[in-house]
Amino acid sequence: MTPERSHPPVANPAFVERLAVPVRWWVIAVFFVVSVFIAIAFYLGPLNGALITAGSAVLVLAVLIPYGNARVTVDDRALTVGPNRIEWEWVGGAQALDAVEARRRLGPGADARAHLVVRPYLPEAVEVTIADRADPHPYWLVGSRRAGELAAAINARVARSQERTDADA
Incomplete structure (x- = not known):
């Protein structure tokens, strides 16, 4: 995870969403x-x-x-959520959560160590599993208006990253 304010621009991101205020x-x-x-x-x-x-x-x-300026971006290099960025080798996968499950993960089913980027006006979320044992966050919980699309884009990039890792080994 790299907490940088500016990231290099990406030509063709797979997913971009601005968590704009309604x-x-x-x-x-x-x-x-x-x-x-x-x-x-x-x-x-x-x-x-x-x-x-x-x-x-x-x-x-x-x-x-x-x-309302937080952006969620999925590109070839990393998942970027607001100022936070994590490269694909450290992402285990993603699961889209409906409103009920997202609420549970923010309440009684929450882990206090989780990294949260949620907004009260976004009922759905995506749980991103972190594969880095050294990272203090077991998962990221990211609010989204298009949780299914975001989870699919993350999982596709994770699979592509694992294929490259397997090919290199």
Whole structure:
């Protein structure tokens, strides 16, 4: 696992997904900012209301934009989830989890050592088994809108990596 911020670009990734914040969250954020303006402008005047509202809008953007910018990428070299990356030789496989099973893996069936990249607005997830005994994470749990496709792409890359390893041996 390599926790790097920038990774070399890949020409043909097998799977790419941005874990974007849903539109309803943006609508709620707009109503929040408007209600801040109304409350502050009524109590302290329109100028103070505009200044405090601008600050609250910046705060909302500073939270929602990075939270929704996490990307999941499956390419020839590695699985990249947000800033984290793991090469195929260290991945054991992947299993798509429906909403019920994903919830169980986040609750009573969870391992506290797992690496989680989940979002509350993504009910499905993919459990990625880690084959590196030195890695402190037994698995990664990755939220996805297309869990079946992500698991299939990961398993295909793992199989291809194992074929190369077997051919080299």
